[in-house]
Amino acid sequence: MKTFLNALLICLIMVPATLLAQTTVTGTVTDKADAMPLPGVNVIIKGTSRGTATDFDGKFSLEVNQGETIVISYLGYTSQEIVYNGQSTINVTLQEDAAQLDEIVLIGYGSTTKQDATGSVDKVGDEDFNRGAIVAPQQLIAGKAAGVRITSGGGAAGEGGEIRIRGGASLSATNDPLIVIDGLPIDQRGGAQGSRSALNAINPADIEDFVVLKDASATAIYGSRASNGVILITTKKGSANQPFKVEYGVQATTRKVTNTVDVLSASEYRSLASDPNFDSATLGNASTNWQDKIYTTGTGAIHNLTVSKGYENFNFRVNFNHVSQEGPLDDLYERTGFNTSFVQRLLDNDLKLTLVAKVVQDEFSYANEGAIGAAISFDPTQPVYDENGNYTQYGSSANLAPANPLYLLDEYESRQTIKRVISNFNVDYKIPFLEGLRFNLNAGLDYAENDGHLYSGPNPNNPDAFATNEVSNGMNRNTSLDFYLNYTTDIESINTNVDITAGHAFQEFFIRSFFDRTTNTNISNTDINRNALESYFARARFDISDKYLISASFRRDGSSRFSEKNRIGYFPGVSLGWKLMNESFMENSFFSNLKLRAGWGVTGQQEIGPNYGYLGIYTPSRNNAASIQFGTQPNGDPIFIETLRPEGFDEELKWEETTQYNVGLDFGFFNNRLTGTIDAYYRDTKDLLSRVPVPAGANLTDLLTTNVGEMTSRGLEIGLNGVIIQKEDFDWDTNFNVTFQEREITKLNLSDDADYFIPTGGISGGVGNTIQLWKPGYDPSTFFVFRQVYDNNGDPIEGAYVDVNGDNQITEADRQAYKKATPDAFIGFTNNLRYKNLDLNFTFRGSFGNYVYNNSASDRGNLNAVVNQPGYQANAHASYLDTGFTNQELFSDLYIQRADFVRLDNISLGYTIPFEKITLRTSLTATNLFVITEYDGLDPEISNGIENNFYPRTRDIVLGINVSF
Structure with a gap:
């Protein structure tokens, strides 16, 4: 709370008292081709949000300080930069150019331009990011790119989010994409033990852009880890010839849960006393909303201090970042980090050395999330404290009863400290004896140490219970070294540009973990895991007559996770592009850009867990x-x-292998004021890595990780970007993307038995129960239920289900595959508006065709949840008032509920105040402002489709101040 108040105080007192003098410069912007004035041209002071736009006659007026750089930019024209040295008038001519199409994008071991990209690639830059006090970097791009779905794990402090590109390609192995930070691929299994997110160590304010590689022709150069897509993250590094600059930003935040589980109120609970099985003697005199008691208003603050300077041959950027974020259960996340980058250019800029280093300490103070379930089930007529001032408990006669939820929070301490270094050194050298030949070397290190402890008090209702003490520590080390040669040349005789890359990569992962638990039975162990990946890769790209594009890549991966027999994998990719816009028959077309793309590639999956599955x-x-x-x-x-x-173990264990086809169209209208992409893909994964049951005696275990089955997915992705208004005082641009997707398991065992299935999706309400299944012909998130029977009034009849097979009895054979958690479609819709110095941006996200199993209702929406408990009475879910069920009906499709939603995910209002030497920006941001949905549970956005004891998402209100000088 103190950190939050300090941050809020800074926000309120940092506005300078007086404006300092500025000089007004005027000018006109014209088209170089015909000398006609250009209206709506952006005229911005570089590094600030101060600026204007030209009027109908191409004229502008702008307040500017000595030495500042004025940037003049317009869609379809080459931008210009002019240093202000006292000129009273600045007249500018802009030359038409496909500026946006020539934007540089990374493609893995190299770069290309948007115009020349042949794969399905999306770039989301700093100016497009979601705003607010964002702790997890993946939230920056939620709703920003077609085919990319970001799902927050809940409202806990420091919570990350699940990233899915085109839905994921695996079952039991990871569906997370490969993430590469400044050239260093990080460990797909989390990066550091004890962290809630693999990306938590990255300061979101330090990120320049995300590049998402979606199809296999783009990702195949990353081979065995690229089946689920690749995300390339580039951090900020400053620029050459940049004046010394200091930036400071502070964001003060409040966080509060937006919804809670619907349970019986105290009065509704007392009304159960008429039931003969209800023991009225247990009723208390209080009316306690236990969920209101456990959830508080969390506060937080984010501080960023950055200094940067650029010389002709050297530039640096140093950022200090401190984050403090509270969760509604009084959990806490703190991050303190230094992010540095240094760029040195030598030998007339032929040699470029780049060092990026991040030193971060993450500290988690976890809450006992068991308090969520206890608050749902605890008797609402009991007070928080008894007459002696102690926490009210059920007592020793009910040793299986839940503990007082506030006791669970109070008698619990779990902390984890993670110290992490992520560093990367890059050498880029233009070899002098052959023009167009470059050598690039990348050496990276991701090193983390964690140290944690946990204390949990004994169950107060069980006199024989023990407190739990745990100590844990560990180390993760990820080292990487890759190098490649790149050669580019123009062959004038055939009017072809050639770009060839070939290289080698080696990466090793080492993990050590120690765990010691002291309860009634002591457990202590140390685990060590080590694996390595050695690769050779190559890519050739050809641009023929600036019309026809050909790209081919190949990677050979060798992984120590597999036996020598299956250790090597080969991953090719090919893509084609046709720049229709450059054809003579398109000269008078109403298109301003048109390109057709097609690609094919093979990628792999090798994340099978910490052990070597082929070894005994x-x-x-x-x-x-x-x-x-x-x-x-x-x-x-x-x-x-x-x-x-x-x-x-399985001696024959090998890679998952995914083959993907992609067809895409890039287009632009009205001088690229409206641009868009359409991509259609088909993906087939074979040799799925899955943990499946095996016959007794066939192996040394009942469940074995092996290659079994195939899965296909297909989808359509549409992305649109529009500059709706571009005037002197008012700008409005928008982005809309929609994704349609389908996934289907086509094979799941070695015998091709179409009726074979694997139960999955564990639920509360009994031991070993599941509500989903993996079965050929169905989506992997499909539910497995009985079909509920209803009376003439539309009310469910308890225990009455459809006799599917007609044998006059209800058995497991009558359970059916029904609905799924995966959405049929999801959207993102972003708008950015500016009026003079005032700006507004907001992002909606939506999901359609997805269903959620309301396990909170199925488990506790019945009378027995109250009265049929050993030695105590608990609360029930409020759905009992509608159904009147006496018993649990865990497998009824009644609890499979449609969960379409549209969420106002992010909205930010800002105002920029220009001073002579200082630029000040204030902002007010809200996240998760509202959700439109028919789902009546806690939240319609649950990644696995099963709602039970879910940590509710929060609504965050953020006040921010940013100053630069």
């Missing part, structure tokens, strides 16, 4: 957890010998 491994027993008696000691005590237990 023996697990030692520790602390007498599993031992055999061999004889007795002289005093008669037994002698126990600890065991070595063999684990299951």
Whole structure:
């Protein structure tokens, strides 16, 4: 709270008292081709949001300070920069050019332009990011790119988010994309033990842009880790010849949950006393909303201090970042980090050295999220404290009863400290003896150490219960070295530009973890895992007559996760492009850009967990957890010998392999004021890595990770960008993207049995129950339920289900695959508006065709949830008032509810105040402002489609101040 108040105080007192003098410069902007004035040209002071636009006659007027750089830019024209040195008038001529099409985008081990890109590639830059006090970097691009779906894990402090590109291509292996930060691929399994997000160590304010590689022709050069797409993150590095600049920003935040689980109120609970099974003697005299008691208003603050300077041959940028974010359960996340970058150019700019280093300390103070379930089920007529001032508990006669939710929060301490260094050194050298030949070397290190402890008090209702003490620590080390040669040349005789790249990469991951738990039974163990990946890669690109594009890539990966027999994988990719706009028959077309693309490629998946699934491994027993008696000691005590237990393995384990086809169209109208892309894809994954049951005696385990099955997915992605208004005092641009997708398991076992399925999707309400299934012909998130029968009034009849097979009895054979959690379509809609110095931007996200299983209602929406408990009475879900169910109906499709939604995800209002030497910007931002949905549960956006004890999302209100000078 103190951090929040300090940040808020800074926000309120940082506005300078007086404006300092500025000089007004006027000018005219014309078209170089015909000398006609250009209306709506942006005239901006570089590095600020101060600016204007030309009027109908191409004229502008702008207040400017000595030494500032004026940037004149217009869609379809080459931008110009002019340093102000006292001129009273500045007249500018702009030359027409496909400026936007020539924007540089990374493509993995190199770059290209938008005009020449042949794969499905999206770039989201700093100016497009979501605003506000964003802690997890992935939230910057939520709703910004077609085919990319970001789902927050909930409202916990420091919570990250699930990233899915084209829905994911796997079942049991990871569906997370490969993330590459400044050339360093990070560990797909999390990057650091104990962290809520692999990207938490990255300061969102330090990110320049995201480039999303979606189709296999673009990702194949990353081979064995690219089946789920690739995200390339570039951090800010400053620029050459830049004046010394200091920037400071502070954002003060309040966070509050927007919804809670609907349970019986105290009065509704007391009304159950008429039931003969209800024990009225247990009723208390209070009316306690336990969810209101456990959730508080969280506060937080983000500070960013940045200094940068650019010389002719050297530039640097140093950022200090501190984050403090509270969760509604009084959990806390703090990040303190230094982000540095240094760029040195030597040998007449032929040699460029870039060093990027991030030193970060993350500190998590976790809350006991078991308090969420306890607050849902605890008797609402009981007070928080008893007459002695202690937490009210059910008592020792109910040792399976939930503890007082506030006791669970109070008697719990779990902390994790993570110290992490992410560093990358890049050498880029233009070799002098052959024009167009470059050598590029990239050496990276991601090193993290974690240290944590946990204390959890004993169950107060069980006198035999023990407190839990845990100590954990570990180390993650990711080292990477890659280098490549790149050669570009123009072959004039055939009017062709050639770009060839070939290189080698090696990456090693080392993980050590230690865990010690002290309860009634002590457990202590140390685990070490190490694996490596060695690769060779090449790519050739040809631009023929500035019309026809050909790109081909190839990667050879060798992974230590697989046996020598299956260790090597080969991953090719090919794509074609046709710049229709450059054809003579398009000269008088109403298009300002038109390009057709097509691609094919093969990618892999090797994230099968921490162990080597092809090796026979023996697990030692520790602390007498599993031992055999061999004889007795002289005093008669037994002698126990600890065991070595063999684990299951599959010698034939190999890569998952995904083949993907993509067809795309890029287009532009009205001098590219309206641009867009359309992509259609088909993806087939075979040799799916999955953990499946095996027959008794067939292996050393009942569940084995092996290659089994195939899955296909297909989709259509549409992205539109429009500059609606571009005037002197008012700008309005917009982005809309929509994605349609389907996924289907086509094979799941080696015998091609179409009726075979694997239960999945564990739920609350009994032991080992599941509500989803993997089965050929269905989406992997499909639910598996009985079809509910209703009476003439439309009310569900308890225990009555459709007899699907007509055998006059309801058995497991009558459960059916029904609906799915994966949406049929999702959208993002962003608008950016500016009126003079006032700006407004907002982003909507939506999802359609997805369903959620309301496990909170199915588990507790019945009378037995109250009265049929061992020695106590609990609360029920409010759905009981509608159904009147006595028993749990866990597998009824009644609880599969449509979860379409449209969410106002982010809205920000800002105002820029220009001073002579200082630019000040104030902003007010709200996130998760409202959700439009028919779903009556806690939240329609649940990544796995099962709502149960979900940490509610918060609505964040952010006041921000940014100053630069």
